[in-house]
Amino acid sequence: MQKYSIFNLVKNAFSNHQNWDLAWKDPEPKDEYDVVIIGGGGHGLATAYYLAKEHNITKVAIIEKGWIGGGNVGRNTTIIRSNYMHDENGLFSEFGMDLWRKMSQDLNYNVMFSPRGIINLAHSDAQMNAYARRGNSMRLNGIDAVLLNREQVKEIIPMADFSENVRFPIFGGLMQPSAGTARHDAVAWGYARQADDMGVDIIQNCEVIGFDVSAGKINGIRTSRGNIKAKKVGLCVAGSTNILAEKLNMTLPIETHLLQACVSEPVKPVLDSVVTFGAGHFYISQSDKGEMVMGGDLDGYNSYAQRGNLPTLQHVLTEGIAMMPFLSKLKMLRTWGGIMDMSMDGSPIIDKTHIDGLYLNCGWCYGGFKATPASGWTFAHTIAQDRVHKLNAGYSLNRFNTGHLIDEKGLGTKTWIS
Amino acid sequence: MLYINCPHCGMRPQIEFSYGGDASVKRPELNKEISDQEWDDFVYNRKSLRGKHLELWQHISGCRQWIKVERDTATHEIFNTFKADEEVA
Numbered sequence: 001m002q003k004y005s006i007f008n009l010v011k012n013a014f015s016n017h018q019n020w021d022l023a024w025k026d027p028e029p030k031d032e033y034d035v036v037i038i039g040g041g042g043h044g045l046a047t048a049y050y051l052a053k054e055h056n057i058t059k060v061a062i063i064e065k066g067w068i069g070g071g072n073v074g075r076n077t078t079i080i081r082s083n084y085m086h087d088e089n090g091l092f093s094e095f096g097m098d099l100w101r102k103m104s105q106d107l108n109y110n111v112m113f114s115p116r117g118i119i120n121l122a123h124s125d126a127q128m129n130a131y132a133r134r135g136n137s138m139r140l141n142g143i144d145a146v147l148l149n150r151e152q153v154k155e156i157i158p159m160a161d162f163s164e165n166v167r168f169p170i171f172g173g174l175m176q177p178s179a180g181t182a183r184h185d186a187v188a189w190g191y192a193r194q195a196d197d198m199g200v201d202i203i204q205n206c207e208v209i210g211f212d213v214s215a216g217k218i219n220g221i222r223t224s225r226g227n228i229k230a231k232k233v234g235l236c237v238a239g240s241t242n243i244l245a246e247k248l249n250m251t252l253p254i255e256t257h258l259l260q261a262c263v264s265e266p267v268k269p270v271l272d273s274v275v276t277f278g279a280g281h282f283y284i285s286q287s288d289k290g291e292m293v294m295g296g297d298l299d300g301y302n303s304y305a306q307r308g309n310l311p312t313l314q315h316v317l318t319e320g321i322a323m324m325p326f327l328s329k330l331k332m333l334r335t336w337g338g339i340m341d342m343s344m345d346g347s348p349i350i351d352k353t354h355i356d357g358l359y360l361n362c363g364w365c366y367g368g369f370k371a372t373p374a375s376g377w378t379f380a381h382t383i384a385q386d387r388v389h390k391l392n393a394g395y396s397l398n399r400f401n402t403g404h405l406i407d408e409k410g411l412g413t414k415t416w417i418s
Numbered sequence: 419m420l421y422i423n424c425p426h427c428g429m430r431p432q433i434e435f436s437y438g439g440d441a442s443v444k445r446p447e448l449n450k451e452i453s454d455q456e457w458d459d460f461v462y463n464r465k466s467l468r469g470k471h472l473e474l475w476q477h478i479s480g481c482r483q484w485i486k487v488e489r490d491t492a493t494h495e496i497f498n499t500f501k502a503d504e505e506v507a
Contacts, residue, residue, distance in 0.1 A: 242467075242468070243468055246465065251459065253458075253462035254464065300437050301437045301489075302467075302473065303492075304468045304491050304492045305491070305492060309419060309494075344461075344462045400461075401454060401458055413461060
């Protein structure tokens with residue numbers, strides 16, 4: 001594989017960049033693999049990469065219905081953070097933060113990781129207390145957290161509404177300085193390129209239509225491009241989890257919902273951190289191109305549509321304008337939607353299943369992007385060793401049966417309001 | 419914007435309603451022994467169908483009645499609406 005470097009860039013300039021190798025191949029599916037990963041999104045690609053890199057398992061195929069990176073890894077708002085209170089979420093995400101910091105070098109692909117910090121705004125004394133508690137929990141887990149007062153927040157985001165007579169005055173905020181953003185497409189492409197180089201077959205335009213299970217053991221999958229035998233199969237399909245679970249006669253603690261995001265027209269640099277509104281659900285950052293990247297609530301009813309309705313978008317942007325009034329002057333450039341695998345406690349599932357050789361990775365709600373490296377790493381471990389790693393031990397499927405829920409927001413099973 | 423035909427009030431915009439989830443989920447009968455699995459299925463496990471989906475909505479900014487809506491989760495098309503106590507085949 002050609003290394004991406006300044007020297008190769010100069011060298012290829014002489015041939016007008018016509019002779020670069022393809023970043024990944026387009027192979028025909030083989031008859032048999034050691035491991036088949038269903039879903040060529042960020043998590044699936046990362047899983048294949050870590051299977052090859054950490055566990056030396058390279059007879060691996062990624063089966064993708066559409067094209068790699070066309071689902072939620074290409075539709076998110078690129079936020080990376082580990083500002084969780086619960087140990088399971090905090091330690092897992094902080095492990096991921098470490099992988100994010102090294103990712104561009106590790107993958108020889110510039111994922112433009114930008115640790116610009118995230119600020120969760122507080123709008124009441126009670127919320128400041130809750131943030132202090134969460135910040136302390138984070139610091140106990142080795143995650144950086146800083147409680148900011150109103151003046152400190154004002155220094156960082158002077159464009160927010162700091163007037164006295166607003167409905168939700170800014171009391172302060174909780175900041176994780178090491179959080180940030182990354183170029184989402186580059187993450188998918190970087191993992192794909194390296195996985196392909198280590199021998200993983202990336203098979204696109206290939207839909208899974210069934211599973212070959214006998215005597216409680218997986219033997220392979222049936223796809224639109226023929227049957228594929230596999231010793232182990234990993235499900236990494238986010239919003240399509242319920243559809244594939246139905247083919248396996250499994251009913252999961254997952255509901256599929258729609259989340260919208262949008263970007264404004266590009267403007268000059270105005271916001272150099274990620275900010276979330278504390279009195280509703282709205283988050284914003286500015287991309288390197290200058291667009292304001294925004295998102296918020298789910299549309300609020302089960303959906304597989306990958307496109308949203310305007311009332312939710314209007315509601316979310318009303319919150320944004322309450323927080324940063326200048327946003328009302330911007331034109332909207334694009335809006336889009338993705339389908340989320342909302343779990344019943346808001347935390348993911350990375351686990352074995354009752355079917356031997358079948359592994360499950362789902363329930364990312366709308367926090368899947370930041371988890372990409374840690375999810376891939378732990379899922380690869382779970383598949384390769386046939387046992388969970390301590391980092392994903394809490395993300396078990398049977399926690400809904402045993403009562404060991406990880407309900408970060410304390411919202412319970414109403415997935416559509418979370 | 420979805421438009422939902424409330425069986426009590428007629429056609430109203432979606433913003434008058436709030437969602438209540440899968441209407442096919444049945445609470446286990448309390449007068450018999452209930453297994454953990456039955457509770458799991460009631461509290462947590464959902465089919466989350468792609469396609470025709472029977473769900474609960476409440477006409478929160480209207481008559482405040484709970485209703486059932488038969489809606490396509492892939493196209494958002496609404497086929498039919500029912501009163502909450504109507505049996506839907």
